Amino acid sequence: MDPLVTVCVLVHNGEAFLKDALDSLLAQTYTNFELIILDNHSTDGTQEIYKKYNDTRLRVIRHKKNIGPFENLNQAIIAGKGDYLAIFHDDDTYEPTILAEHVSILEAHPDVMCVYSQAYALDASGARTGEQNSPPELLDRELSYGEVLKHIVKTQQSPFITPSLLARRAAFRTTGKFEKKYGMALDVDMHLKLTKAGKTWISSERLMNYRHSDGQYSINYSTTYEEPNVLFSILDDHLFAAGMSPSRSYEAHRDWDYSICAINILAKDDVSSEDKKKARQYLRKSLTFRRLLDPFLPITVAMCVLAHLGLGTWLATKINKRRWERHLQ
Numbered sequence: 001m002d003p004l005v006t007v008c009v010l011v012h013n014g015e016a017f018l019k020d021a022l023d024s025l026l027a028q029t030y031t032n033f034e035l036i037i038l039d040n041h042s043t044d045g046t047q048e049i050y051k052k053y054n055d056t057r058l059r060v061i062r063h064k065k066n067i068g069p070f071e072n073l074n075q076a077i078i079a080g081k082g083d084y085l086a087i088f089h090d091d092d093t094y095e096p097t098i099l100a101e102h103v104s105i106l107e108a109h110p111d112v113m114c115v116y117s118q119a120y121a122l123d124a125s126g127a128r129t130g131e132q133n134s135p136p137e138l139l140d141r142e143l144s145y146g147e148v149l150k151h152i153v154k155t156q157q158s159p160f161i162t163p164s165l166l167a168r169r170a171a172f173r174t175t176g177k178f179e180k181k182y183g184m185a186l187d188v189d190m191h192l193k194l195t196k197a198g199k200t201w202i203s204s205e206r207l208m209n210y211r212h213s214d215g216q217y218s219i220n221y222s223t224t225y226e227e228p229n230v231l232f233s234i235l236d237d238h239l240f241a242a243g244m245s246p247s248r249s250y251e252a253h254r255d256w257d258y259s260i261c262a263i264n265i266l267a268k269d270d271v272s273s274e275d276k277k278k279a280r281q282y283l284r285k286s287l288t289f290r291r292l293l294d295p296f297l298p299i300t301v302a303m304c305v306l307a308h309l310g311l312g313t314w315l316a317t318k319i320n321k322r323r324w325e326r327h328l329q
Helices: 018-026 046-050 069-076 098-108 143-157 169-175 180-197 219-223 228-243 246-266 272-287 298-309 312-328
Strands: 005-011 035-038 056-064 084-089 113-123 127-134 165-170 200-209
Touching: 005 018, 005 056, 005 069, 005 098, 018 035, 018 084, 035 046, 035 069, 035 127, 035 272, 046 056, 069 084, 069 180, 084 169, 098 113, 098 165, 098 169, 098 200, 113 180, 127 200, 143 180, 143 228, 143 246, 165 169, 169 180, 180 200, 180 228, 180 312, 200 246, 228 246, 246 312, 272 298
Parallel strands: 005 035, 005 084, 035 056, 113 200
Antiparallel strands: 084 165, 113 127, 113 165
């Protein structure tokens, strides 16, 4: 009999944490699952770790060359035989009941296409450093595509904890592949597509441990990206497809994002003349009538003035230093 659940673990040079992840998955109270490791041509001790396991539920797909993280992710969609599919991380750990809890929700709610849970945050040592929470108003009920899309448009934040996902395989046949053009935000696009295929459920149970190896991924990204945040491209595409008009507030946030790009460019250690030119162009794009009531507008104005005076790097560095300080408080 084929297993009901397929659990895929994506790994590339994951020797540091893979054993913890596999141990937590093989200790699940729910047992009708297969565990597939998609090894993206690891060159460290990853193979030695998974070869030590003697469990009939576990098998390995090792790529002969590094096919890149996005293609490895899409390989997970077609791997295995289970009606339900989980795509988990090689550096996270999972509570013993995550599969049992998520399967029970999908079995009880046939219109729900995918389930997520809450998480504890881990540091590189495995110590819990806090909690990751979805908005309480979205928990423990069926969520529609329109409701989820409006929430992300309003907050510019995804309510989903990606590595807790369990979805119906049939839903992935509707969504198609993860789209590489969306880069590191491609999971947000997939979450929306899965929700569009039916309904979504976010459990209030804390069923996984989400490791942030450097502890600073989100702030590191937000202080370094130099092109407009791809999240706005995803939301623009979904709004257009749904025939929904963006709000003035959303458009103002999108305009402010050009200022963030300019600040990140000018705050770099080595800023070229081309960088300065690009930053000034972004700052001009960021000055729109939609932002007249935006409390961050004075920052953009100040950046424009100082950038043209050759002092933009000084202010940008101070702004990003303050953003780091606030993050660490």
